[in-house]
Amino acid sequence: MIHQRYKTQFQLYPYARVPAQDAETPARHPVVIVGGGPIGMALALDLGPRGTPVLVLDDHDGVGMGSRAICFAKRTLEICDRLGVGQAMVDKGVQWNLGRVFRGEEEIYEFNLLPEEGHRRPAFINLQQPYFERFIVEAIFEAQAKGAPIEIRGQNQVTEMERHDDHVVLTVDTPDGPYVL
Ligand SMILES: Cc1cc2nc3c(=O)[nH]c(=O)nc-3n(C[C@H](O)[C@H](O)[C@H](O)COP(=O)(O)OP(=O)(O)OC[C@H]3O[C@@H](n4cnc5c(N)ncnc54)[C@H](O)[C@@H]3O)c2cc1C
Incomplete structure (x- = not known):
């Protein structure tokens, strides 16, 4: 067994x-x-x-x-595109490029993981x-x-x-x- x-x-x-x-x-x-x-x-x-x-x-x-991963990066999505499954991932996931760090109510740091225009996929999606x-x-x-x-x-x-x-x-x-x- x-x-x-x-x-x-x-x-x-x-x-x-x-x-x-x-x-x-x-x-x-x-x-x-x-x-x-x-x-x-x-x-x-x-x-x-x-x-x-x-x-x-x-x-x-x-x-x-x-369930382990919750964030999938652009490069992973590009590989998924090559395999024909990228769109399903992006449709179901939550897309994001901008990260924001808070201490209490105060935003102390912000970072953009995709500052350039023209990329087909977002920096990350959140997806179980x-x-x-x-x-x-x-x-x-x-x-x-x-x-x-x-x-x-x-x-x-x-x-x-x-x-x-x-x-x-x-x-x-x-x-x-x-x-x-
Ligand atoms: C807590 C945590 C958080 C994570 N967060 C992220 C994230 O946000 N973004 C991200 O990209 N990645 C994340 N990861 C990494 C991601 O989960 C792994 O990179 C990914 O699951 C690896 O895939 P894999 O197919 O190599 O292995 P696995 O997902 O481990 O799959 C291996 C499969 O093989 C089976 N198996 C094992 N041994 C045998 C055997 N002898 N015979 C038959 N079947 C077998 C297992 O049961 C399993 O189904 C996270 C990992 C962890 C632990």
Whole structure:
């Protein structure tokens, strides 16, 4: 049984048994991404639509409630734009460029993080990380519908990794027990 470190906020990819779990010979994949956080999912969305088959193994079955980030910077939004998800982030988030520091009622400092004109995106948006991750996963679903070779396996936790010259062997735990890739 796999240990879940936090509750799921958006259950997007429930556990489903796959034929690889019953295969006599472990399946081979050119790219396996361990962990379906923002980085893993963004990488899947970057590679899959270009035709590289990607398998994402995440120990949760969706986006977790362990919300951490609340501010996303312009550079992050530019990367999201490249992946086709920037607009969803900006529409949901609160945009800001100006920071103001108060001591009691008195404003003691002000800083503008985007003093130049002409930038497409604001210096920052405030957005809860679960939404940030959900928009990326939803874009993966859209890409999958268009044929992008991306597979996400929820409640698949990598417990062991063994390196070889031309491949890596992963042991993956699931609610039905472990299997090897
Ligand atoms: C308190 C706090 C505040 C933050 N605030 C901000 C902010 O305001 N702005 C900002 O940009 N960033 C912020 N960050 C940083 C941001 O949250 C991280 O950079 C981001 O979550 C990293 O993404 P990741 O995909 O690398 O890792 P994670 O988000 O940690 O995702 C990793 C995923 O992999 C899964 N996983 C782990 N091990 C395995 C395994 N063996 N098998 C299968 N799955 C596995 C995990 O359960 C998780 O789903 C903050 C971080 C913290 C802690």
